[in-house]
Amino acid sequence: MSRRPRSAFPSPDHDHRGCSASAIARAETLCASRKLRFTAIRRAVLKAVWQSHSPVGAYDILAKLNAKGADHAPMAVYRALDFLLENGFIHRISSQNAFIGCPHPETEHDSQLLICRRCGTVAEIDSAPVTRALKAAAPGFAIEQRTIEISGVCPHCRSGAHA
Amino acid sequence: MSRRPRSAFPSPDHDHRGCSASAIARAETLCASRKLRFTAIRRAVLKAVWQSHSPVGAYDILAKLNAKGADHAPMAVYRALDFLLENGFIHRISSQNAFIGCPHPETEHDSQLLICRRCGTVAEIDSAPVTRALKAAAPGFAIEQRTIEISGVCPHCRSGAHA
């Protein structure tokens, strides 16, 4: 059994290298078990997405890759993003034309994204009550996909450092 | 007292000219009472958005305007859209880079958009339970804006005409 985190928001001063490294390690494992090819560019794009807990744009990723000496075209990045999206390793944030790493790609799940407008941090939650309420609010409508992106101010930004 | 509609989805064969005309008339009235300038291009863009209950893209609007002899640049359309968004006459559908008319701009409200992938019709609902569930699911997070876009198949497309 895993402990439930007090908040879905990572602390601003947590050691993020762990997040990134573990996300990539898990993707590696998952791809192996699912017979998916976790190629170099897919790994590099996933790593770029996980550079922080903030949304990252496709061209930011492209710039990051090419800054390291590569010379990729946008297509290469978009293809890798498509792979990562289809297999649940990342989520798209439509309201920002950007992408964020999924913290638990092992299982299919709904997600509601909480986006802090101050620090940019995104927290992913999966609230069954929200899903139920939506279903109840749309009688007769066969729900297939949900885009739920909530902007506001995260607990860390509310309590501390209101510079 | 107004009757509660059985469904938020307009019937496929309703008389839509009424929707469009009444939306524009209400915008006119509201702008007057709020001392907002409902200029010709703003009216034309609102009318283009209300051409149907499906999302309309900015460049579709531009094309529609220019097809009638005008010669507007994209900026003109985006500025009108900004005005209409800020004043609640339309909503943005982020997941489709498009816009939809708001059926009740008189009052501020939350909205959850139900989008039929078959016929393209969008229904706007405002479910208090959904809003409450979201708030409860994000303790400590100060919600400011919600982007809730649900795709699926609407009641009309489910029941009839599965050609």
Added chain:
DNA sequence: TTGGCGACGTTATAACGTAACATTATTGGA
């Protein structure tokens, strides 16, 4: 009547995303 301001025009460009086709890599079977 004129100054301030909001709206609009105009030009250019940034930012985001995809089509189409060639080439290379991987894999599994003959």
Added chain:
DNA sequence: TCCAATAATGTTACGTTATAACGTCGCCAA
């Protein structure tokens, strides 16, 4: 092993969505 099928990537070109910057026009109020 070698081949054929398939998956992934490279490459070029283009389509779509959105904004920056600055000039002009017109309204209204001091």
